[in-house]
Amino acid sequence: xxxxxxxxxxxxxxxxxxxxxxxxxxxxxxxxxxxxxxxxxxxxxxxxxxxxxxxxxxxxxxxxxxxxxxxxxxxxxxxxxxxxxxxxxxxxxxxxxxxxxxxxxxxxxxxxxxxxxxxxxxxxxxxxxxxxxxxxxxxxxxxxxxxxxxxxxxxxxxxxxxxxxxxxxxxxxxxxxxxxxxxxxxxxxxxxxxxxxxxxxxxxxxxxxxxxxxxxxxxxxxxxxxxxxxxxxxxxxxxxxxxxxxxxxxxxxxxxxxxxxxxxxxxxxxxxxxxxxxxxxxxxxxxxxxxxxxxxxxxxxxxxxxxxxxxxxxxxxxxxxxxxxxxxxxxxxxxxxxxxxxxxxxxxxxxxxxxxxxxxxxxxxxxxxxxxxxxxxxxxxxxxxxxxxxxxxxxxxxxxxxxxxxxxxxxxxxxxxxxxxxxxxxxxxxxxxxxxxxxxxxxxx
Numbered sequence: 001x002x003x004x005x006x007x008x009x010x011x012x013x014x015x016x017x018x019x020x021x022x023x024x025x026x027x028x029x030x031x032x033x034x035x036x037x038x039x040x041x042x043x044x045x046x047x048x049x050x051x052x053x054x055x056x057x058x059x060x061x062x063x064x065x066x067x068x069x070x071x072x073x074x075x076x077x078x079x080x081x082x083x084x085x086x087x088x089x090x091x092x093x094x095x096x097x098x099x100x101x102x103x104x105x106x107x108x109x110x111x112x113x114x115x116x117x118x119x120x121x122x123x124x125x126x127x128x129x130x131x132x133x134x135x136x137x138x139x140x141x142x143x144x145x146x147x148x149x150x151x152x153x154x155x156x157x158x159x160x161x162x163x164x165x166x167x168x169x170x171x172x173x174x175x176x177x178x179x180x181x182x183x184x185x186x187x188x189x190x191x192x193x194x195x196x197x198x199x200x201x202x203x204x205x206x207x208x209x210x211x212x213x214x215x216x217x218x219x220x221x222x223x224x225x226x227x228x229x230x231x232x233x234x235x236x237x238x239x240x241x242x243x244x245x246x247x248x249x250x251x252x253x254x255x256x257x258x259x260x261x262x263x264x265x266x267x268x269x270x271x272x273x274x275x276x277x278x279x280x281x282x283x284x285x286x287x288x289x290x291x292x293x294x295x296x297x298x299x300x301x302x303x304x305x306x307x308x309x310x311x312x313x314x315x316x317x318x319x320x321x322x323x324x325x326x327x328x329x330x331x332x333x334x335x336x337x338x339x340x341x342x343x344x345x346x347x348x349x350x351x352x353x354x355x356x357x358x359x360x361x362x363x364x365x366x367x368x369x370x371x372x373x374x375x376x377x378x379x380x381x382x383x384x385x386x387x388x389x390x391x392x393x394x395x396x397x398x399x400x401x402x403x404x405x406x407x408x409x410x411x412x413x414x415x416x417x418x419x420x421x422x423x424x425x426x427x428x429x430x431x432x433x434x435x436x437x438x439x440x441x442x443x444x445x
Contacts, residue, residue: 025429026111027381027444028265030067030076037063040078040101043265048106052244053099054087061086064099065244070261072193073124073215077263082245084255100244103267105146105237111267112238113143113202118270118329120297121198121241124215126261129191133160134255136248143200147237150175155231155239156200156208160186162254168222170210174230182224193263194221199270199298199329202239206231209329227327241267275302275354276324279331281438283348283367290338290367292348299328306351307336313347313364326355344368363438375434381442384423388413388434398434400425 028043030036037051044050053064061083070077080099089098103111113119125140141158145151150173157171157178166186171178193215201207209225233239245260270277280295292307302324308316322334338348350362376389388398400409400422408425413434420432425443432439 025266025268025442026108027442030078030263032076033067036065036067036078040065044101044103044111045106046108050103050107051101052090054082054090054097056091057088058083058086065101068261070126070193070263072126073263075263077124077126077261080244080260080262082247082258082260084252084257095249096247097249098244098246100242100246102242103240107240110269112146112240113200114238115202115204115232115236118199118201118298120266120268120270121200122196122264122266122268123243124193124195124263125243126193127160127186127190128259130256131160131186131190131258131260132254132256133162133166133186134248134251135162136250137161138245138247140243140245140260141196142242142246143239144242145233145236145239148233148235150233151236152176153178155233156198158196158210162251170222170224172229175234181226182222184222188221192216193261195264197331200231200239201329202231204230204232207327207329211330223330225328225330227329270298275300275360276352278362279440280333281362281365283365283437285367286337288339288341290341290346290348292336292338292350292365293334294350294362295331295333297331299324299326299332301355302326303353303355305334306353307338308349308351309338310347311342311344313366316349341367375437375439377432377439377441381444382422383443383445384421386420386422386432386441388418388420398432400430400432402428402430 026043028040031039041048041050051065055064061081064081066079067076068079082097082099087097088094089096138160139157140160142154143156144154153173153176155173159169159171161167161169167183168186168189169183170181172181194212195215196210196212198210206229207227208229208231210223211220212222213220243262243265245258247255276299277297278294279297280293282293284291284293303326304324305322307319309319310316319338320336322336325332345366345368348365348367351359352362353359378387397412398410398420399407401407409422422443427443427445429440429442432441
């Protein structure tokens with residue numbers, strides 16, 4: 001990674017993390033029973049139709065995607081229905097069934113993966129305890145090319161398959177023939193919510209990673225990473241994601257009426273011009289010690305992090321170094337513990353150094369002994385106003401900044417449950433800091 005100059009992002013106290021450089025992020029969340037198709041289309045293809053459902057064949061059932069409350073997540077989720085006898089593939093194919101949502105040529109450009117882009121897809125899904133797979137295929141996710149000479153076969157497919165045991169497979173097609181990159185026993189995925197993080201560098205010489213973890217405790221159930229893999233199709237216009245149920249009817253005795261739940265779809269374009277994208281950054285007090293914590297969405301040609309300390313917000317001393325993964329598309333969490341913080345205010349900052357020696361500074365964190373800086377920010381994502389519930393001085397000072405470090409709004413909280421109006425902000429990612437404690441929020445409307 002080459003920079004034109006060394007960049008310093010130093011502030012008196014941390015107020016945000018401006019090197020979080022997501023270009024754009026689109027979110028699709030269920031919001032309650034009702035206009036499910038309209039909600040999906042409003043995000044994936046405003047004014048058009050991003051849904052491929054078997055409604056035309058099975059009109060008596062009605063819509064094959066709806067929304068229900070889920071007690072485990074404490075939120076509404078999308079429910080995808082598939083019926084063994086009554087459903088087909090959009091009244092086109094009778095040897096298979098399809099109930100999927102997608103992006104396509106009518107979708108906003110920010111939802112299409114184009115050559116050279118680094119894109120992160122996240123979502124949650126839950127298979128029923130009695131879920132049954134076809135021995136041929138039961139796809140629940142695809143990355144598929146639009147245009148070009150190799151678009152007939154999806155680039156990436158996440159599919160379940162009947163076997164001994166049943167398994168979850170990650171399938172890949174470099175051109176028009178498909179192979180299995182990795183597979184795992186399907187049993188741990190049944191009757192449990194899992195979260196998927198899939199990161200793709202779309203290029204002839206690309207990168208791909210996927211991590212699937214249990215929502216309840218973060219246990220990893222499946223992971224795969226390849227930092228040297230073709231992630232493009234010849235003459236493709238773009239790559240699109242698809243989610244849902246797409247299964248073969250070649251062995252109908254192996255199937256049953258099925259429901260698969262999905263939630264919290266996100267498509268996030270990342271900035272390949274930066275060595276890391278920071279997604280979280282904060283201080284924790286642990287008895288007499290202090291831990292500095294940070295998380296990055298990806299690392300590209302990063303060498304190490306250097307943790308620095310000061311009591312003056314100048315004259316910095318190096319506390320230690322942590323080596324990075326150099327290249328990683330999987331989110332990584334880091335922690336450094338300072339065992340001997342000094343009386344008064346302690347300042348901390350992190351220097352991120354590339355393999356070629358260029359570097360940048362994370363903003364400065366400030367911590368004072370015996371001072372509580374915790375606060376709750378809700379809702380997030382947010383439309384018009386943020387509620388701040390804090391545990392510190394009611395007149396605490398706040399600042400809101402964009403990702404370039406520009407202060408957009410600041411002032412004092414007037415009580416312990418303040419509401420800050422942000423209706424004038426554009427849709428995007430911002431940071432708010434209160435007494436040196438930053439949190440990220442997303443403005444969606």
